[in-house]
Amino acid sequence: MAIASRQFLGAAAWVAGVAVWLVLQLAAVAQWANPSYDWAVNYVSDLGNTTCGTFTVPGGASQYVCSPGHDLMNTGFVVSGALTALGAVLLWRYWPQGRLTRIAGGLFVITGLGRVIVGFAPEDANITMHMIGALAQSPSSVAIVLSAIAIRGTSPALARTGMTLGALGLLGAVLALGGQAGITAFHLGFGPGLTERLSSHPLQIWLLVIGTAAMASALKASKDSEIPATA
Secondary structure, eight states, X not given: OOHHHHHHHHHHHHHHHXXXXXXXXXXXXXXXXXXXXXXXXXXXXXXXXXXXXEEEOTTSOEEEEOOTTHHHHHHHHHHHHHHHHHHXXXXXXXXXOSHHHHHHHHHHHHHHHHHHHHHHSOTXXXXXXXXXXXXXXXXXXXXXXXXXXXXXXXXXHHHHHHHHHHHHHHHHHHXXXXXXTTOGGGGTTTOHHHHHHHHHHHHHHHHHXXXXXXXXXXXXXXXXXXXXXXX
16 A cells, blocks of 8 residues: 555555544434433543443542443444554654654554443443553553654644644643542632643544645645656
8 A cells, every 4th residue: 555545545544543533423422311411520431331320440539420322422433543543654654754753653552442442331330441441542652742742843833733732731630630539629610620631632623634734745745656758
């Protein structure tokens, strides 16, 4: 498979993964039973709970969870995670080659596989495997920072965007882990759902940004290759 084709497919996988994750999450939220889903308090994983009732995440507070659209959310976890991992593999040669990008690529794959585990192991069905899957996604912000550093010479604007997103994600990870450890002040007066999203959403933005840029680059390379050389 030509490099441009691999790049386009990998980029498309990342963009599609973000779209699937967002659309199915919103669909699951729309089906949430009363009281309404609280974006600042409820975890994303609450949308994948397969039963209704009071649920307690280890280290967190008990709260009522009822997600009739749990199949949608868990499908979103699995599909978006698989597309994240696949995209990372196909985009391997999109990045400047070096140790940083090899590490970043590996972390993107691990992040994607972690999300797949989360989808197959809802928090109320297998909390141990669910937490393993969630923790596997923790290095995603490190992957963003490393990949941003790798392209700072060729794409400085993208690199600055990545560094900003990575910093926000790392801050969110610290706050989320601190709150999980019982330090409620780390939730900034809102709730664990907010800090979890601060930790995880920068990745979705980065996948969308890089996916879009890589698709455009692949299309340009393909078009340029069709232009006959002049004598």
